[in-house]
Amino acid sequence: MNKRPFLGWFASPSILIAFGITASFLAIVQYSLRAHVPGSLDPGGFTLENFTTLLKAVYGQAFLNTVLLCFWTTVFTLLIGYPLAYAMIRAKSLALRSAILLISLTPLFLGEIVRTYSWMIVLGNRGFLNASLIQLDLIDRPIDFMFTMTGVVIALVHFTLPIVVVMLAAALSHIDRNLERAATSLGAGRVRCFLTVTLPLSIPGIVAATSTSFAWTFSAFATPQMIGGGKVQTISTLVYQVGFASFNFPLAASLSLVGLLFTIAVLAIFNTGIRRLEQMGAH
């Protein structure tokens, strides 16, 4: 009798998809090594020129912008997300918990366009924020949020917040409350109990949320494209621009390949960090 019924049937569709993923990855590698023929969508002969082109200042600036956006977005998302996750897990009333959960999760299911467009209306020169500040006589002229790093970071924090809250809430919900009770009964105040018990125990969750926040921000396209408006170039906006404005798909391919290698390197560092933390926890 067959010891592994359905193995072939069940594995085949996913194997087919795995081949598709591999093929499209190889297509990017192949394109990245081909010359761009202006005016033609077909690539030319083999060359390493695309990668030397990437050394130009404009691409370095895009890398720097992307890293800065990832950094600031992650910092602010954690600072805002942690209290939100904490309140969601620890709120005493069920209604309040449900409300926090629904409000923080709804943006996750709204897609990048709705959220980014909404922020354009908030942050624009005639937008809600500037109009309110002017009417309150706090400023004379509108502050530039659109087409600036600040504006992009504000919208990206909003974009990344739900997934970070979910990850932090999962980590916080698995902390044994008895440890906190023990600390309190031994005379630790609430602040001390949080700083010496709860916060350290949630570090693995914070690290996991940090790496996810990094990957999300790195992959974000609509937000830097629409709020940055070409003034804040990132790797994602440049890949699109090089591909669809100049039709230089070989260069777009090499740029996304370098970006991908960079992501993998950063995530590998995070994973090593997580493993170290787990080993420390085991001892």
Add this chain to the structure above:
Amino acid sequence: MRKTPLDRVLDWTGRLLLAAILGFVMLPFVVVFIASFNESAILSFPPRSWSTKWYVNAFEYRDFGLGLVNSLKIAAFGATLALIAGAGFAYVLDRYDFRFKALLNSVLMSPLIIPNFTIGLGLLVLSAAASLPRSTWLVVATHVIIVLPFVARSVYVSLRNFERRYEQAAESLGGTPVHVLWTVTLPLLLPGLISGGIFAAILSFNEFTASLFVVNQSTKTLPVAMYDYVREYADPTLAAVSVMYLVVVATALVIVHKLFRLEKVLNVD
């Protein structure tokens, strides 16, 4: 336990902080709601006069209707195919050891790390290299690749918590593998399959970046049609679309929360 003055201060700081953060999360949606009723095509706060004409405009704009139909079609096909492939994969991953299992797993999960713009570009150049047309099927394939890891994980979690004894009982009573699968395994897995499928459909419906690379004028999805609209027009029609989008999503979430309790679904209980 009596509350010290410090406790009071902490309580109130916490409440204010929570209110401020929730305000930040809701701010853009409140603002977009107000803007959608702004009569003039040029934004102003507060609006000088009110109108519902942008809602009418949203319904009359052809690309939104076309995009909605495309998105629903693509989400339905994409979620179904991802569910079939993902559930099958989760099953063999949970039950069997086979050659290249780890490799297959890392390739299928790689879209969690690969940015969506890279996935879109990859499928675009692949279809160009293979001289395939930029059809609806290309968009469906892109979405299947992107949502498969989420579906596979969700079904895999259900399989991990699965009580194997029911299957063993059915087998020992002489059930053939097909019979056991059909009458025991599938019904028990059904909740996991349904939630995985719904999740996949929502992700696919919202997907924008990868789609932007692989669609053409006739296969445009709703998010891409919305993006194109912002680039061409500055009027609040998109605010009206956003409000409708928000209402549909929020209603669906409240229903799901009432039925399944979201904190259980997300494992944050």
